[in-house]
Amino acid sequence: MVLAQLGGSISRALAQMSNATVIDDKAFADCLHEIARALLQSDVQIRMVSDMRANIRRAVNLDALPAGTNKRRIIQQAVFAELCNMLDPGKPSFTPTKGKPSVVMFVGLQGSGKTTTCTKYAHYHQLKGFKPSLVCADTFRAGAFDQLKQNATKAKIPYYGSYMESDPVKIAVEGVERFRKEKSDLIIVDTSGRHKQEAALFEEMRQVAEATKPDLVIFVMDGSIGQAAFDQAQAFKQSASVGAVIVTKLDGHAKGGGALSAVAATKSPVVFIGTGEHMQDFEVFDVKPFVSRLLG
């Protein structure tokens, strides 16, 4: 995963500073410069990088530190805290409760991995004892229902969809009603993605959300989209109130910086990451262990 390169570069910047004989303003500034460079190379938005730099500067006042303080340690801690800060919007997302019906709606562009992720999410909760179900409200892409059906069958998860109906709102409402009656405690609604951000897609998301009143809207983002992540995430946030993010394809060449941008744009936490095409290639996302791992 290319994210590891980001961690490697930041760790190197910190190590280089540690090799300096004195940790003075220049060594500190050089270190921050290298860290900023690593983040920019990983597609983190420019504004976020400059904010991060400013925050670390504010957190570490070298002149005010008493003699004998381990300045390296203080700077390392500030970098760690700031990376965590960037990935933590400060409020946890809704989490489904077993036995209590919840509706979770998935949004994201076509190809982001949305349908695959819906099944992974359902399967993950199934293993935890939930009774998940899947509703295919993507009437735009031919083959979307077949794909969901195939995935759902493989995972032995009940599904709902239609080859004939062209109104996604109608299908979403019917599916949710059906599974409420069947006492599913996690009704997952997969939606259309289209190819690009367009007004009609966002209007559709707004309508599906209004009709199904989801407890949580999850924005699924391809981890390799880079600098485009911020605007894309923000556009989805405006049409359906996104409450969580799942970043996919972090097994591939994704530089991962997009994840930081998506958190900033939606003010919502990353809850899982996708690390492959298979059902089990799915990991819970926890900020601190992730950043620790990133920094080695």
Ligand code: GDP
């Ligand atoms: P959708 O159009 O957003 O519903 O996207 P799909 O679920 O159809 O996924 C698009 C492609 O991405 C498929 O070939 C998936 O197998 C693949 N995919 C989804 N998630 C991941 C992931 O985490 N890693 C990798 N390598 N491929 C993924």
